[in-house]
Amino acid sequence: MGSIHAFMTGVNAYPAHIAKPLTGCVNDITEARRLLTDRTGGAARVRVLLDGAVTVAAVEDGIRTFLGAVGPGDTALFWFSGHGTETVASGADLLIEATGRNQALVCADGPLLDKRLGALLGEVAGRGAHVVAVLDCCYSGGATRDDAEAAGMTARFAPPPPRWGEGEAARSVAREDMAGDAAQGVTRDVELPQVPLRHLLLAASRLDQLSYEGEFDGRRHGVFTHALLGAARAAGPDTTYRKLLAAADARVQRAGGGQRPVLYPEAPGVADLPFLGGAVAGATGDHLLRFGAHGWEVDCGTGHGLRDGAGAEGTEFSVVDTGWAGEPNGPISSDSSDSPNRAGGEDGTAPGGVLRARVVRADRTLVDPVDWLPDTARVYPVVLSALASAPATVSVAADGLPGAAERLAAAVASAGPGGGPSPLLQVVDAPGDSGDPHFRVVARDGFASVLDRDGTALVDPLPFGEDPAGNGAGDPDPRRLAACLTHLAGWRRLRDFTSRPSVLDNQVRVEIVPWDAPDGPALVPDGRGEIVRAYGAGSAERPREPWVSIRLHNRSQRALWCVLLDLTDSYAADSALFPGHFIGPGRTGHALDGDPVQLSLPPTRPLVPGAEVRDWLKLIVAEGELNTVPFRMRAWDPARAVSRADGAGAEDPGTAGVLRFEGPDRSGGRREAGRVTGAVPVRWATRTIALRTVVPWGPTGPGA
Structure with missing residues (x-):
């Protein structure tokens, strides 16, 4: 591991013409420096600027010269605690600012644009160093929100005065700065949005949120900084940035600040490096389980392709067996209290411990542990071990055949495993009410054609209903048609399922x-x-x-x-x-x-x-x-459609609407302590x- 250079800045005492004063930023930097000293044994090289010394020029110079002294294998850390702001974007900025706003840190004498900061950090990363930025400020979006501050909380947002300039005016100032640099032989580029991001960002809130400071144990701190430092102190030496931010996020939620910290980029790679650099840590898991404000939750939701609503409880996660204290991938603490070990395994890892989905939201899933009790002070790496799929929808068009849709719906209600309802199908009134996939059943002259959404016939016509011409066609029992639709829905589910972002992608x-x-x-x-x-x-x-x-x-x-x-x-x-x-x-x-x-x-x-x-x-x-059994299906054969006694879903595995990703079950499928005995997630x-x-x-x- 190379050396660590940390440039840490915090502003409480803002001049009145710049912003309202804050009270927790200096405390943030003091505690962050203490943590850095403790973790490195004093080996880190640290430069600290506070209050009036944190000018735009001083910050730029500190990044360029102090952090710029790093080399390959070193770690460069930039930390800012203070106000954030935004200005209206215009001109070319609108091509890269989807929010229509330019974001900036507020130094003691004015704003430092995020694009400028990114360019400076990118120059440092270009030297081969590992670069990390921690920003505890209203990094963006605050001016357009009317969030009510929680009791005792202060927002770290500074409305921009007109003299700071907006859009092209700010860009003109930047170009003047560039001209001044050129006269002094300094090369810099104010606008480098096209440069690939080569540093890691840990931000206090999303683009559309305020971030706050409040009182913790008698001292004022940024909510994010307090959470991040607490999680870092409780973490093992090789915890990754991903796991660290997950633990900090859980603490922020419990503090009630209403903000959601951001890790960027969050894709597998730099986010899975150990905190403060070093050798690449082993992969922990695609997702993390932590105890948040609403109970146990996993950072995977509908935005990752999970099903919500009725039937979502079929989705399950399992804890990965990754070791314990001192191991690179062991669970880390999200609370500084000395909680007793309450996990299922003797060493606290609870390998195979199952979590069943309770509520699936866009960015996370609220889960319930199944027959085990995780430690609320820890974050567990988990994998998706059972994937529930939304039912395919079916609409029926049957001119001259009253009640056809109702009869098919009744057949679907007994087309599932054991003769129960099929979780793979839902009969709807019209295609406009349907989801995806959707099947259209067109019944005519005693036969039913099963069509795709675009009208393509999927199978040969099946007997259905009565033939008004009296030619002997038709079948008053719609169970064969229900069995066909169940088979098609199961096959489509298997063909179309994809993994969530995974450390194994493209391997x-x-x-x-x-x-x-x-x-x-x-x-x-x-x-x-x-x-x-x-x-x-x-x-x-x-x-x-x-x-x-x-x-x-x-x-x-x-x-x-x-x-x-x-x-x-x-x-x-x-x-x-x-x-x-x-x-x-x-x-x-x-x-x-x-x-x-x-x-x-x-x-x-x-x-x-x-x-x-x-x-x-x-x-x-x-x-x-x-276990490959859930991934095998026979071809559709109407002659082999199951009998009324067998139930339409008995032919193929996995017809319960859930795909399971577990090891071969060596024990007959028994569940003990929330896991399938012999099945390893x-x-x-x-x-x-x-x-x-x-x-x-x-x-x-x-x-x-």
């Missing part, structure tokens, strides 16, 4: 190459996002089917478990291509153990020009072995590749 690459050119480049999708392979010239009676080789490259530094599913347009799914194996770091797995993969039409489809078949290859990557990710195999037209056919 395994799928390559499809022609069998007769194994050393050539991999096939790439066309403009429709599909890889297309065509039959070749064979005999006069039968063209030659295409053959390919499919390879799975593990590009990571650890062994990963992979399964490659083949989902066909006959509504089947199987794992025969790559049934589920570990692939070593840097190694390659081969579908069918290296044998060629034949792409061909099924025997039921004539090999005529224009005929085609579609496949979707879905790769599932996990840290450990998964693992992180996972997915990728889907669309394939189309076609019989080409001759020289006089379409497209010739």
Whole structure:
């Protein structure tokens, strides 16, 4: 680990013409410096500016010279506690300021634009250092809000006076500053919005929120700073920024300030570095469990693709077995109190401990622990282990067949597991009321056609209702149709599900190459996002089917478990291509153990020009072995539709509307202490590749 340079600034005593005074910012910097000294044993190099010394010029010079002295492997920390402000954006600024506002820190003599700050920090990061900015101020958005301050809270927002300039005026001032720098031989760029972000930001609030200061243990502090410092003191030496901010966020919520801290960028990468730099910490989990103002919550919600409303309780999370005190990925404390260990495991990790969704919101899910009691002082890494899907909707158009929709709805009510309601389907009055996916049932002359939203027929027509012409068609029992719709909904759910942002994303690459050119480049999708392979010239009676080789490259530094599913347009799914194996770091797995993969039409489809078949290859990557039973489905076959006694959902697994991502159950499915015995929760990710195999037209056919 390299050296740590920290430039820490705080302003309480603002001049009256600049902003109202604050009382907690100097305390913020004092305590932040104490934490830094304690964590580094005094080895950190620290420069502190307070009150009137925090001018725009002094801050810029401190970043450029003091933090700019770092080199590769070092850590540069910039900390600001004070007022924030915003001005109206105009001109070119509107291209990069979606809020229509320019944000700025308020120094003792005026504003320092966020774009200018970002450019300065970017220059430091360009030296190879790890750069972190902690900003405890109303970083943006406060002027347009009428938030009522909580009792004892003071907002850190300064309305901009006209002399600070707005839009192009502020940019003109910036250009004058640049001219002055150029005369002194100093090179700087006021506007670098296009420069990739190479530093990490921990901000006190979102763009549209105020941030506050209040009294804690007899001293005034910023709500965010107090929470962040408390979480950092309770954390282990290798805690990551992601885990640290999650713990601080929980504390902010309990303080009642109404603000939501921000970590940026939050994608896997720099956010998973250890706090204050050092070697990359091991991945903790895709999501975190913490105790917030409304109880236990996981930082994953509808914005990440989870289902809300009725049925959302089918979504579950499981605690990852990551070790305990001293381990890189152990849970960290979100409260400085010495709470007793109340987690399910002897060491407090509760590996496999299950959390069931209670309320799914846009950014988080409120959960209930299942038969175990987490420690409210800790943050636990968790993974999504059961994914509930919203039901597909079905509308019925049946001219001359009164009550058709009601009869189908009654059949759906018994089409689920054990003869209960199907969680995969919901009958609605019209397509306009529908969700996605949506199926249209058009009943006419004793048959029902099942159509996609765009009118494409999905299966051959099924008997339904009565044939008014008396030709013997029709079926008064709609259970076969309900079974078909249930099967289609389950298959669509399997084809379309994707992982939430995961540390395993893009770790395994799928390559499809022609069998007769194994050393050539991999096939790439066309403009429709599909890889297309065509039959070749064979005999006069039968063209030659295409053959390919499919390879799975593990590009990571650890062994990963992979399964490659083949989902066909006959509504089947199987794992025969790559049934589920570990692939070593840097190694390659081969579908069918290296044998060629034949792409061909099924025997039921004539090999005529224009005929085609579609496949979707879905790769599932996990840290450990998964149970593949929920990912396998037989093709839809109306002749095999289940009997009335069996229940329509008994044929295929996973028809309960929930996909489970757990290890193979070695114990018959018993749950003990909120977990499935023998099932180990693992992180996972997915990728889907669309394939189309076609019989080409001759020289006089379409497209010739």
